[in-house]
Amino acid sequence: MTPVNFYIYISLALFPITDIFVxxxxxxxxxxxxxHELKEKLKCVSSxxxxxxxxxxxxxxxxxLNQLFSKMTDLAANERKDFGARLNVLKNEIETIINDFSxxxxxxxxxxxxxxxxxxxxxKPEIGHTHIITQAIREIVDIFKPLGFxxxxxxxxxxxxxxxxxxxxxxxxxxxxxxxxFFVDLPFDKKMGRVVLTPHTSNGQVREMLKGKLPIRMLNIxxxxxxxxxxxxxxxxxxxxxxxxxxxxxxxxxxxVLNYFAKNFFGPDRKIRLRPYDFRFTEPSFEVDIDCGMCHxxxxxxxxxxxxxxxxxxxxxxxxxxxxxxxxxxxxxxAFGWGVExxxxxxxxxxxxxxxxxxxxxxxxxxxx
Amino acid sequence: MxxxxxxxxxxxxxxxxxxxxxxxxxxxxxxxxVERINKVNGDDVLEVEVTPNRGDALSVxxxxxxxxxxxxxxxxxxxxxxxxxxxxxxxxxxxxxxxxIKDKTLVPRFCAVVLSNxxxxxxxxxxxxxxxxxxxxxxxxxxxxxxxxxxxxGQPMHAFDYDKIEGHxxxxxxxxxxxxxxxxxxxxxxxxxxVIVIEDGSGRLIDLCGxxxxxxxxxxxxTKKVLLFVQAYDPVRIRxxxxxxxxxTEAALRFEKGIDFEGIIPALYDSVEMLHEIAxxxxxxxxxxxxxxxxxxxxxxxxYEKINKIAGIDIKPEVVDxxxxxxxxxxxxxxxxxxxxxxxxxxxxxxxxxxVIRIYGYHNLxxxxxxxxxxxxxxxxxxYWEDVVKDLLKHLGFFECYTYSCTKKENVSATxxxxxxxxxxDLLYLKTSLLPQLVEVLDxxxxxxxxxxxxxxxxxxxxxxxxxxxQQQFLGIVTKGIVxxxxxxxxxxxxxxxxxxxxxxxxxxxxxxxKFGVEINFEELVKKATKEKTYIPLTNFNSIKEDLTxxxxxxxxxxxxxxxxxxxDERIYKLGFKDIYKNALTFAIExxxxxxxxxxxxxxxxxxxxxxxxxxxxxxxxx
Numbered sequence: 003m004t005p006v007n008f009y010i011y012i013s014l015a016l017f018p019i020t021d022i023f024v025x026x027x028x029x030x031x032x033x034x035x036x037x038h039e040l041k042e043k044l045k046c047v048s049s050x051x052x053x054x055x056x057x058x059x060x061x062x063x064x065x066x067l068n069q070l071f072s073k074m075t076d077l078a079a080n081e082r083k084d085f086g087a088r089l090n091v092l093k094n095e096i097e098t099i100i101n102d103f104s105x106x107x108x109x110x111x112x113x114x115x116x117x118x119x120x121x122x123x124x125x126k127p128e129i130g131h132t133h134i135i136t137q138a139i140r141e142i143v144d145i146f147k148p149l150g151f152x153x154x155x156x157x158x159x160x161x162x163x164x165x166x167x168x169x170x171x172x173x174x175x176x177x178x179x180x181x182x183x184f185f186v187d188l189p190f191d192k193k194m195g196r197v198v199l200t201p202h203t204s205n206g207q208v209r210e211m212l213k214g215k216l217p218i219r220m221l222n223i224x225x226x227x228x229x230x231x232x233x234x235x236x237x238x239x240x241x242x243x244x245x246x247x248x249x250x251x252x253x254x255x256x257x258x259v260l261n262y263f264a265k266n267f268f269g270p271d272r273k274i275r276l277r278p279y280d281f282r283f284t285e286p287s288f289e290v291d292i293d294c295g296m297c298h299x300x301x302x303x304x305x306x307x308x309x310x311x312x313x314x315x316x317x318x319x320x321x322x323x324x325x326x327x328x329x330x331x332x333x334x335x336x337a338f339g340w341g342v343e344x345x346x347x348x349x350x351x352x353x354x355x356x357x358x359x360x361x362x363x364x365x366x367x368x369x370x371x
Numbered sequence: 372m373x374x375x376x377x378x379x380x381x382x383x384x385x386x387x388x389x390x391x392x393x394x395x396x397x398x399x400x401x402x403x404x405v406e407r408i409n410k411v412n413g414d415d416v417l418e419v420e421v422t423p424n425r426g427d428a429l430s431v432x433x434x435x436x437x438x439x440x441x442x443x444x445x446x447x448x449x450x451x452x453x454x455x456x457x458x459x460x461x462x463x464x465x466x467x468x469x470x471x472i473k474d475k476t477l478v479p480r481f482c483a484v485v486l487s488n489x490x491x492x493x494x495x496x497x498x499x500x501x502x503x504x505x506x507x508x509x510x511x512x513x514x515x516x517x518x519x520x521x522x523x524x525g526q527p528m529h530a531f532d533y534d535k536i537e538g539h540x541x542x543x544x545x546x547x548x549x550x551x552x553x554x555x556x557x558x559x560x561x562x563x564x565x566v567i568v569i570e571d572g573s574g575r576l577i578d579l580c581g582x583x584x585x586x587x588x589x590x591x592x593x594t595k596k597v598l599l600f601v602q603a604y605d606p607v608r609i610r611x612x613x614x615x616x617x618x619x620t621e622a623a624l625r626f627e628k629g630i631d632f633e634g635i636i637p638a639l640y641d642s643v644e645m646l647h648e649i650a651x652x653x654x655x656x657x658x659x660x661x662x663x664x665x666x667x668x669x670x671x672x673x674x675y676e677k678i679n680k681i682a683g684i685d686i687k688p689e690v691v692d693x694x695x696x697x698x699x700x701x702x703x704x705x706x707x708x709x710x711x712x713x714x715x716x717x718x719x720x721x722x723x724x725x726x727v728i729r730i731y732g733y734h735n736l737x738x739x740x741x742x743x744x745x746x747x748x749x750x751x752x753x754x755y756w757e758d759v760v761k762d763l764l765k766h767l768g769f770f771e772c773y774t775y776s777c778t779k780k781e782n783v784s785a786t787x788x789x790x791x792x793x794x795x796x797d798l799l800y801l802k803t804s805l806l807p808q809l810v811e812v813l814d815x816x817x818x819x820x821x822x823x824x825x826x827x828x829x830x831x832x833x834x835x836x837x838x839x840x841x842q843q844q845f846l847g848i849v850t851k852g853i854v855x856x857x858x859x860x861x862x863x864x865x866x867x868x869x870x871x872x873x874x875x876x877x878x879x880x881x882x883x884x885x886k887f888g889v890e891i892n893f894e895e896l897v898k899k900a901t902k903e904k905t906y907i908p909l910t911n912f913n914s915i916k917e918d919l920t921x922x923x924x925x926x927x928x929x930x931x932x933x934x935x936x937x938x939x940d941e942r943i944y945k946l947g948f949k950d951i952y953k954n955a956l957t958f959a960i961e962x963x964x965x966x967x968x969x970x971x972x973x974x975x976x977x978x979x980x981x982x983x984x985x986x987x988x989x990x991x992x993x994x
Contacts, residue, residue: 252683
């Protein structure tokens with residue numbers, strides 16, 4: 003609906019003209035209204051077409067004036083004369099208003115190329131792109147914020163102590179192999195161990211606990227590093243880690259929060275499931291799956307039996323709480339740590355087939371986000 | 372670790388009305404993820420991802436045990452039909468083996484038996500087909516049986532040619548650095564120190580324990596007597612050896628996860644029975660069973676309340692008891708005894724809770740949002756300013772990039788920290804500047820368009836003695852195809868947006884070919900930023916605007932001229948750089964009097980003051 007039509011629609015509602023007008027006692031007042039309304043309408047005219055429409059509406063064959071003239075036959079003879087005279091005056095006035103307007107009306111930018119010009123797109127200012135990782139992080143932060151989670155950042159290059167020992171992964175534990183950690187050429191510290199590129203954001207768990215403030219609702223988003231490059235791993239990647247520590251935190255809270263995240267991030271029709279898993283720093287531990295966006299859980303070429311692994315989660319292991327100076331008899335908690343890129347790639351319709359694109363910085367890729 | 376488990380094989384242990392697909396679904400929900408089901412020769416072979424703590428489940432019996440617990444809880448019939456292992460009766464005890472174990476921790480349990488009259492040949496079709504379906508090559512009946520038992524019971528075993536063991540003597544010890552052994556695959560392996568090996572009576576190494584047997588003692592077509600060898604080794608040593616040799620065999624992967632101590636003898640019994648059936652083997656020695664480690668009964672108190680606290684729902688004590696007992700835990704007055712196959716894995720109440728809740732089903736738990744106190748935290752403004760700057764730059768036409776944390780030597784400063792185990796030379800150092808990698812991105816994308824503007828907001832890492840490196844967020848900006856003054860303008864806009872008063876300029880690096888770059892310590896920048904805005908009252912008087920062009924002599928710089936003009940009169944409301952041509956510098960000036968309407972006479976007066984001030988440094992109005 004164009005603005006002009008919209009206006010007419012409104013005005014008809016405000017000034018019901020035809021029938022009520024005829025039986026109205028004060029003819030002249032109605033004539034004034036009619037003229038006023040016409041003037042208002044003309045103010046909104048922006049093209050010749052609009053003007054022609056108004057002409058037809060008022061002085062066309064089936065226009066308002068002719069309709070009024072046709073009502074004359076319903077009147078008694080003595081009334082008819084007076085009514086006719088007034089109507090003729092009105093007709094002259096209306097024609098004058100329209101003609102005056104028409105003479106002075108010049109359509110902006112009218113030219114023979116109008117049609118072509120109007121078919122052109124707008125001239126866009128040149129706008130860049132925030133990176134897909136930034137966009138994902140913002141969305142993640144936005145989703146967790148209403149639940150009282152606060153974003154933090156901990157060292158990307160950290161001591162083995164925080165990356166492993168404090169997380170119940172002693173030296174020589176096979177679990178440490180799975181992380182394929184990069185080591186930095188710095189001296190070994192008796193207490194803290196070697197310096198590593200943190201292989202996960204879980205290094206923030208005990209650091210957050212050691213701040214000494216309870217309860218905890220932490221959202222740690224940071225760069226990590228692992229010795230892996232393939233279709234689904236890069237040597238640098240981002241993780242987001244949630245940590246909740248409070249009294250009476252249990253598995254149903256973990257499930258509720260992750261479900262809330264999944265519905266908000268992936269869409270209300272997507273589902274998650276928790277599967278048993280084994281991590282040293284949580285007990286019980288879970289692997290969290292999201293149903294496949296392509297086949298919706300039926301199973302297809304892209305997924306594992308209808309599901310994609312999102313990442314790990316679990317109830318914080320009592321030894322980790324102890325390392326953070328928290329009494330596991332009084333407090334409990336849950337944690338999860340997932341890859342930002344990986345999680346983004348699970349969104350319906352993203353269709354990124356290789357995680358390495360994300361750090362390749364090809365502008366043809368980045369401009370798509 | 373993923374294992375292949377044929378569904379028909381599982382049915383040696385359980386009788387159920389669940390089909391493979393249903394079993395896989397239920398197994399995934401309660402136990403282990405079944406990643407796919409492969410059809411092999413008409414059988415459904417489950418590919419199961421067994422979690423690292425569950426070495427016991429790297430076997431058909433292990434998976435069957437789990438299914439026997441979970442299938443009935445999901446509405447399927449399931450009955451245990453696994454056969455008990457039969458104790459063997461030696462035909463003779465003529466043969467013997469002298470075992471010398473140097474260090475008891477090397478081999479917690481050492482079991483063996485000698486078999487005579489062995490007729491080497493092919494295995495029956497059923498065994499061949501089952502091995503084939505899990506991807507194991509058939510290598511004759513004796514070897515096939517050892518492999519079969521590894522899949523069936525999760526117990527790796529080895530068969531020696533008894534007559535090739537010199538002196539029928541074995542010395543179990545750790546290797547010395549540089550010792551060599553040729554393994555069954557024909558590869559000569561030079562050993563590091565500390566690998567568990569076996570030396571025979573003549574001093575030859577005849578086994579790379581837990582990883583692969585040696586060629587010199589292998590079973591071949593002429594073998595008559597077999598030493599069947601079933602052990603539990605020290606998992607840590609096996610893992611280290613297997614890793615450092617780069618030889619990750621199926622046997623090693625199982626040994627390093629720990630072996631069911633009480634499963635060794637049944638596995639040995641079963642294989643003796645099979646070898647008797649398919650190779651005519653007769654036992655010709657006593658059972659050798661040396662326990663080097665005494666395993667105490669491990670019992671854990673069942674804390675029902677804690678289990679419920681962890682679960683967040685009410686699981687009745689009867690249900691807890693039943694679940695644990697179905698999983699093989701023996702209930703003894705409020706304590707449970709951990710089954711031998713879970714000995715290493717179950718330690719504390721939380722472990723029991725995990726068992727109970729997973730069998731109950733995580734999918735059967737409700738989800739609840741958090742209640743309780745909301746933590747009071749101090750807002751960290753750096754995230755706010757990150758967003759402001761990123762959005763600003765985006766709207767100014769910039770592409771945001773993220774580059775790797777590590778880079779090559781040419782890209783870093785002399786004090787950069789080195790990675791001990793890099794993936795490649797290109798990822799050898801922690802980056803000390805964002806710019807080199809961003810310039811690389813610029814070069815890589817040069818055909819994208821004429822003007823390219825990139826930024827990255829990421830950490831750089833500076834050496835900090837023995838301590839953790841300093842790691843601060845830096846903002847790196849690189850451009851191509853825009854003039855320097857335009858880049859400077861962008862930097863000033865960043866300052867404006869962040870409310871930064873201090874306008875000390877940023878250093879712009881010239882990378883040649885129209886490429887410029889700037890790097891800013893973002894954390895320092897944030898310290899200067901403010902969200903505070905102060906309102907200057909508006910006046911109803913109009914200002915007067917004009918442009919003035921001055922001719923600037925050599926040696927005079929913009930800031931000096933600017934501050935002289937501003938100092939001339941307080942009615943100079945705004946002063947901006949407008950244009951420059953050669954040394955003709957144009958300012959846009961706005962005059963405003965807050966007390967009264969400013970007149971052209973007033974501006975004339977101000978202008979005169981300006982000219983006087985500038986005259987002193989040789990700056991004159993351009994006419």
